[in-house]
Amino acid sequence: METILDKIIAKKREDIRNMTELTINDLDLSREKRSFIEKLRHTSEMAIISEFKRASPSKGIINANLNPAEQGALYESYGASAISVLTDVYFKGTFEDLKTVREAVNLPILCKDFMVERKQISHAKAAGADLILLIAAVHGKDALKELHEYAAELGLEVLVEIHDDEELEKAVSIGAELIGINNRNLKTFEVNLGTTEKLGPLVRQSGAFLISESGMKTREDVVRAAKAGANGILVGETFMSADNLKQTFRDFKVPLTVPQR
Incomplete structure (x- = not known):
């Protein structure tokens, strides 16, 4: 049975068919590196990757009226450690959104997309990304390793996203330093924070930094992630729809429970 993820990936492969191929010579590899991993090494509170996301397949339009530069600047002023920008048509x-945010802030920028080919990673670099997302569920181990290594060659950090033990093994086997546990099942789009609670200790045992993704609505949710070993959280919908964004950031800045390595 075809899942939502299957449909998204099929559409993505179609969308990028005519995407321009960029070589390393086309890219500026001398640009100042903004490392999210270094930020994680030197913080005693939950790091926040705040996301600019207009819509999602599960929620539809979240907020179509926000300006990416203005929202990015607010995220930075309220204490975000990095900013994630959705570059996928489904969202x-x-x-251009990523470029706009890059010009507006001095934080590490995560290109959030369904990466299936190297040329997408090249375009993420060209647009100003410091990190990319690779979803373990989309790739076999060899393909995941190849894309991970290509991103590193371009000077990009990689957030490898997992949902279960098998995907965790894949992420660990390729030497992922930064692993994200998505609490949203990409086949059903249901959210369960128990996924971070189950897999979090295993991720930390591997030596990787842990980001808990999706489902952060309240301070209590963030505390649950911290207790499971999360170094950071990725939050989109809650920030994009917040009535009091500044206060929401304050609520989500909780102390880390598991010491940094």
Whole structure:
């Protein structure tokens, strides 16, 4: 049976068919590196990757009226450690959004997309990304390793996203330093914070930094992630729809429970 993820990946392969191939010579590899991993090494409170996301397949339009530069600047001023920008059409995103946020802030920028080929990673670098997302569920181990190594060659950090033990093994086998546990099942789009609670200790045992993704609505949710070993959280919908964004950031800045390595 075809899942939502299957449909998204099929559409993505179609969308990028005519995407321009960029070689390393086309890219500026001398740009100042903004490392999210270094931030994680030197913090005693939950790091926040705040996301610019206009829409999602499960929620539809979240907030179509926000300006990416203005929202990015607010995220930075309220204490975000990094900013994630959706560049996928399913989320009403573009690489132009990423470029706009890059110009507005001095934080590490995560290109959030369904990466299936190297040329997408090249375009993420060209648009100003410091990190990319690779979803373990989309790739076999060899393909995941190849894309992970190509991103590193371009000077990009990689958040490897997992949902279960098998995907965790895949992430660990390729030497992922940064692992994200997505509490949203990409086949059903149901959210369960218990996924971080189950897999979090295993991720930390591997030596990787842990980001808990999806489902953060309240301070209590963030505390649950911290107790499971999370170094950081990725939050989109809650920030994009917040009535009091500044206060929401304050609520989510909880102390880390598991010491940094």
